[in-house]
Amino acid sequence: MTTRTIGCDTADGLSRAVRRIARDHSLDPGSRGRLVLSVATVAAPALGASGHTSLSWTFQCDDDDRPGLLTLALGLDGSAALPSAEAAAALPLPADAVTGREVVWRLPAAPAADLPATDPADDAALVEEELRAVVARTDALSAEHRRLKDELAETNSGVLALYVQLDERDAQLRKAHGQTLRELEDALRPSPLEVEGLELAVHYEPAGTDAPTGGDLYDWFTLPDGTVHITVVDALGHGVTSTRGALNVTHAVRTLALEGHHLQSIVARTDEILLPFDRSVMATVLLARINPATGELWVANGSHPPALLTRADGTARYLEARGRGIGFPMPGSDRLLTAKMAPGDLLLLYTDGLTESRRDPVEGEKRLIEAVYEHLHAPIEEIPGAIADDMHTVILHPDDTLALAVRVRA
Incomplete structure (x- = not known):
């Protein structure tokens, strides 16, 4: 297990570094895009104030038959404000911990592949891949929403029919109950x-x-x-x-x-x-x-x-x-x-x-x-x-x- 650290002074450089690390460890495009967006969101205040950030990552795998664990830590200098626990949990990819001067994400991942360094064109392709994943996810959610909406309409229709049946049944029971009680009341009366x-x-x-x-x-x-x-x-x-x-x-x-x-x-x-x-x-x-x-x-x-x-x-x-x-x-x-x-x-x-x-x-x-x-x-x-x-x-x-x-x- 080896920890690697790089310094990042620009938002573009930080995003490219995170994207490359996620690509090398075979994160799916959707998780990769949320991770890049989350790291950029946390680092933005520090970089906007001409601050400095550091990016450390460690991969650990104890069993070849199980996925490893990629730990990514974003370090902020002393002048930058750390996000609160609520803000860290509300990120596109919620952070797992805010400790010291670092914000930490832990993700299931594969060992780093021996891939060539990316150039701007490759980075654009990765961004497009992430966007396609987001669109696909959105389409899937829309389809699921339509399916649930149709099921809800069918359920409501069934519930309405059930209510009608129950109301009719209740009316029958009330009528029978009233008839029984009237007969009981008549039975209690003496003869005319x-x-x-x-x-x-x-x-x-x-x-x-x-x-x-x-x-x-x-x-x-x-x-x-x-x-x-x-x-x-x-x-x-x-x-x-x-x-x-x-x-x-x-x-x-x-x-x-x-x-x-x-x-x-x-x-x-x-x-x-x-x-x-x-x-x-x-x-x-x-x-x-x-x-x-x-x-x-x-x-x-x-x-x-x-x-x-x-x-x-x-x-x-x-x-x-x-x-x-x-x-x-x-x-x-x-x-x-x-x-x-x-x-x-x-x-x-x-x-x-x-x-x-x-x-x-x-x-x-x-x-x-x-x-x-x-x-x-x-x-x-x-x-x-x-x-x-x-x-x-x-x-x-x-x-x-x-x-x-x-x-x-x-």
């Missing part, structure tokens, strides 16, 4: 109740379309003595978990009512029944019984919003029967409230989603009286939904909503 002397209708609206079932449920049925029993439940939470809790409450209430338990005791007894099976359930409950023949009404309450009784003449009052719900401390209805409904009177049972959409239950109860009065004489099947629409013109607090209307036939 036809009672001579009474008109009944109900409206349910989930807080969000992604969870059409929730903790707001109702139940109605006719007892052996002919009275109609109605249960309205609002279980804590949303979604299927709250639905399960509400179902447990309605089933327990139905069992106790059919066994003949007194209406006022059912809330407390329901809590006793459910406590061993589900300690997490918390629900407000409103129970009502109506005698269709006489219009007599009984109401028991467990922390639920009060029922609204509106007379045929438009006067209205809330039936305030206090109590505590399922899962609350000391659950049960404090008393049994009684009233008598006359022909044309309307009883509205509901959950708090109806009156608290604006986060003010007192204001909501006032608006509810106005809404019921507005639709008091409409067909019964329209009343609960129309009231909900009036109450939800502004929704600041979305919640599951249930409205159940009972009217004594005129």
Whole structure:
């Protein structure tokens, strides 16, 4: 391994020397051209200030079966500024090191061939060869760019088609999902109740379309003595978990009512029944019984919003029967409230989603009286939904909503 060094005081002489060394060690024209350009770029400030540069090169080969290593070092005098590491890395052929007063390149190369010295004509031929290599490389990159562009266009077309298919599939799944949930919701509803002397209708609206079932449920049925029993439940939470809790409450209430338990005791007894099976359930409950023949009404309450009784003449009052719900401390209805409904009177049972959409239950109860009065004489099947629409013109607090209307036939 021998190190050779020459001095170079002009840019042209330096470029010719680098080109000759690269040619002698069989560097390909493209690498040779980038090396010449990189060395000239680094040396330009020193040569422009009438400085001096030195060019040293060493070739080392430890294995005849593997390429050797050509180390080329450009030395700058003390007045020239060395390039920064970032600038050295940004050269056409990045430098491998900046050490002391030298900038170093290390390149895989062949042993130096015994070639004649170049004259200006030969140097021009080498420059032309380097330019041809650059043009060929540019053409290759352009062809590769066109190929990638075509592939990207095909990929985009395929992705677009896939998006269309996925969108169609998503629409099908949403439709099937919605149908399943509607069937589930219908399955949770009790059968329509036809009672001579009474008109009944109900409206349910989930807080969000992604969870059409929730903790707001109702139940109605006719007892052996002919009275109609109605249960309205609002279980804590949303979604299927709250639905399960509400179902447990309605089933327990139905069992106790059919066994003949007194209406006022059912809330407390329901809590006793459910406590061993589900300690997490918390629900407000409103129970009502109506005698269709006489219009007599009984109401028991467990922390639920009060029922609204509106007379045929438009006067209205809330039936305030206090109590505590399922899962609350000391659950049960404090008393049994009684009233008598006359022909044309309307009883509205509901959950708090109806009156608290604006986060003010007192204001909501006032608006509810106005809404019921507005639709008091409409067909019964329209009343609960129309009231909900009036109450939800502004929704600041979305919640599951249930409205159940009972009217004594005129």
